[in-house]
Amino acid sequence: MSNGAKRIFLALSGMLLSLGAVSFTAAPGAAAATSVPVVADAWEKSPVYVDPAASDQLSGADADAIAEKIEDADKPVFVAVLPADFPRQDLFQKLRTETGVTGVYGIRLGDAFDAKADRRVLSEAAVSNLVTTYGDVADTKSQLNAFVDQAVKDARGSAPDSWGGAGSGDGVNAGALVGVGAVLVVGGGAAYAMVRRNRRRRAEEQRAALEKLRVVVDEDITAYGEELDRLDFHPAEAGADDAMRADYERALDSYEKAKSFMAAARRPEQVRAVTQSIEDGRFSLARLAARREGGPLPERRAPCFFDPRHGPSVKDAQWAPPGGTERTVPVCSADATRLADGEEPMSRTVATDSGERRPYWEAGPAYGPWAGGYFGGALLPGLLVGTMLGGMMASPAYAADYGAGYGDFGGGAGAGYEGGDYSGSDFDAGDYGGGFGGGDFGGGGGGDFGGGF
Incomplete structure (x- = not known):
């Protein structure tokens, strides 16, 4: 969000809203967080x-002010x-996995500080320089304010939808509000109505795509x-060990x-988390089966391309649509x-807009998020090249409707x-890697950070 647009947005919204940013702090007597999921849930x-x-390091008011600064900048920065x-x-890796959002992560742990980021959002050199510059600041409030001030300037991308900012299917799109506000200032009632219609149309299209996906995912x-x-497994059965359990x-x-x-999905791209979880579970079942049979543990492989319900793949084969x-x-x-016998594989078929059932790679754009969770961003483009779904996902407009992050489908959005x-x-x-727990991340102000803390 540009500074000019932000001023318009704040001027208009200030007449209607009195709620400030909400940070997840707690009273000094509250129970301490004991796990990574607690932090990740709060960051959502x-x-x-x-x-x-x-809580003695940063007051609730100061935390709210930093949160508001990040949200106003519309950047994916977590503190x-x-x-x-x-x-x-492995604190950073665990937090990034649990949170699941591509962004910049800064942590004050006791008197120590470090940060990590996805390189697509902030380069390794930029992160290292931020830690080196601000890692020695003793006062938590000063340190985090300085870190955030620079991080939001340097970071690429926008804030996650769950904060209620841009792109949220359930809330108000902040970018759209800025546009609406500017139109209202100059008295453009017709343009305002058009923005509302476009927003409703997009929301309806996303709901329809999600409902189509819901049938397949269910x-x-x-x-x-x-x-x-x-x-047929019971944790207490004879022969069961800790690894099996x-x-x-x-x-x-x-x-x-x-x-x-x-149950929580509100937009098509959120389905990726669902199918990724199912794929993770099937791999765990494959490991359990190997342990019970006394065989070698399976390597982590993608599920069967033709129907992920077949379970983890066992080999690669040549195939052409x-x-x-x-x-x-x-x-x-x-x-x-x-x-190998020259027969057709048992392909997963899904409903198309015409009502007929076709293999998912021939059924339309809505099934991209479903496939993306199973096959990941790097693998998917090669699998879908030359198919209807692959061609649609190569379109620059695809990310706006169904989310980004499916790999390189031509360098577009x-x-x-x-x-x-x-x-x-x-x-x-x-x-x-590295960070709190030993590693080779440079910079910092002492402690366990490799090359730093």
Whole structure:
């Protein structure tokens, strides 16, 4: 949001709104956060989180002011103030995975400070310079204000939708409000009505796409739940060990996450988190089966391209869609046999706009988020090249309607995750390595940060 647009927006909204930014702080007597998910849940609603056990470092009013600064800048910058005894091992990587948003993450942990970011949002050099410059500032308020002031200037992308900013399907689009405000100032009532119509049309299109996806995703969740029901495993059974129980627990957690994510989905791109959870769960089941049979643990592979319900792929095979070029796709053992015998694979079919059922890669743009959760951003373009779905996802307009982050479909708006996008665990772990827990991240002001703290 530009400074001029922001002034217009604030001038108009100031006449209507009296609510300030909300940060997730707590009274000194509240229970301390004990896990990464607590921080991630708080970040879903506000860019600033202060652990109750560290509330003496940053007041609620100061945290609110920093949160407001980040939200006004419309940038994906996350800040947390945590106690010194908060678990440090792989802290940044765990927080980034749990939060799932491409952005910049700054953490004050006791007297120590460090930051990490997705390189698409902020370069490694920029992050290192920020930590070096502000890591030695002793006062928490001064340190975080200075860090945020520079980070919001440098970061690319926009704030995540869950903060109620731009692009939220349930709230008011801040960018649209700025445009509406400018139109109202000059008395453009007709243009205002057009903006409202366009916003309603876009919201209706997204709802329709989500409902189409909901049918397919519910089928997937049901199929996965049936797999769990058929699983003849009991944590207390003879021969069960801790590794088996951990795999089983992860499989159950994935099922619950998938149901929860789908219930909370308000836009098509949020479906990616659902299918990613199902894929994670099926891999846990494959590991559990291997442990019980005494065989080697399976490598992490993409699910079967033709129908992810077939489970993790076992090999790669050559395949070409009708009239298309041949490409390498991950396949299950049954589809590998069919292809080798010259038969058609058992492809997942879904409903098209005309009502007929077609393989998902021929059924329209709405199924991109569904496929993206299963196959990730880097793998998907190669699998879908030359298909109807792949061609649609290469369009620069696709990201606006169905979200970005599906990989390089031609370098347009949808090429890779942008700042503020939900990518789940699909990110480069190297961007978040080191930090609190030992590593080689340069800069900082002492403590456990490699080359710094």
